[in-house]
Amino acid sequence: MSIKNLVVLASGGGTNLEALLVAEQAGELAIDGVGGRIVAVVSDVPDAGALEIARAFGVATAVVRPANFPDRALWDEALTKAVSAFSPDYVISAGFMRILGSTFLSSFGGLTINTHPALLPAFPGAHGVSDALAYGVKVTGCTVHLVDAGVDTGPILAQAAVAVQDDDTVASLHERIKEAERRLLVESVAKLCAFGVQSDGRKATFGN
Numbered sequence: 001m002s003i004k005n006l007v008v009l010a011s012g013g014g015t016n017l018e019a020l021l022v023a024e025q026a027g028e029l030a031i032d033g034v035g036g037r038i039v040a041v042v043s044d045v046p047d048a049g050a051l052e053i054a055r056a057f058g059v060a061t062a063v064v065r066p067a068n069f070p071d072r073a074l075w076d077e078a079l080t081k082a083v084s085a086f087s088p089d090y091v092i093s094a095g096f097m098r099i100l101g102s103t104f105l106s107s108f109g110g111l112t113i114n115t116h117p118a119l120l121p122a123f124p125g126a127h128g129v130s131d132a133l134a135y136g137v138k139v140t141g142c143t144v145h146l147v148d149a150g151v152d153t154g155p156i157l158a159q160a161a162v163a164v165q166d167d168d169t170v171a172s173l174h175e176r177i178k179e180a181e182r183r184l185l186v187e188s189v190a191k192l193c194a195f196g197v198q199s200d201g202r203k204a205t206f207g208n
């Protein structure tokens with residue numbers, strides 16, 4: 001079986017990471033014998049729940065904290081080095097709340113996907129769920145996309161819709177989005193590992 005090595009970037013609680021790890025254990029990160037293996041989790045937040053989840057699954061961890069670097073460019077270089085140490089075929093940004101810089105993208109551009117809790121290009125940025133709710137949309141959702149230099153602007157690989165309910169709060173809506181997001185991310189990572197990804201810079205598809 002051909003295995004792709006994956007590094008997951010995460011800043012938060014890590015439910016997306018956990019879904020990937022559970023899927024890997026269940027053989028669901030593979031299609032027709034070609035699959036992914038999470039070799040490390042890298043975070044910018046030393047006490048991120050995602051790191052605990054990684055340890056519980058016996059996965060290597062690394063932390064690259066922006067506060068330990070004089071500027072963003074040096075942090076970006078250190079992050080790139082930390083990720084490179086695990087020789088990933090692909091990088092999965094799953095709740096990583098930082099913009100990846102030019103050094104990172106020169107190594108892993110085209111090989112990094114991100115999950116976002118809104119239907120891009122609507123509601124990019126750190127407040128995708130609350131922005132959608134405040135705007136009054138009736139349908140929102142989640143997007144898996146290739147990472148480029150912008151904020152949630154990269155070519156879209158997959159999306160799932162989630163209906164907004166009249167009595168939704170940010171928390172209740174985000175919870176339903178995260179259910180859809182976990183499924184979409186697992187499915188997307190499996191396809192990425194099995195088929196690769198191609199993009200013209202705007203439109204992207206799994207396959208090569």
Ligand code: GRF
Nearest residue numbers: 012013014015016095115117
């Ligand atoms: C996800 O909804 C992700 O898209 C957003 O933050 C959430 C992270 O959740 N950026 P978790 O850390 O995977 O639980």
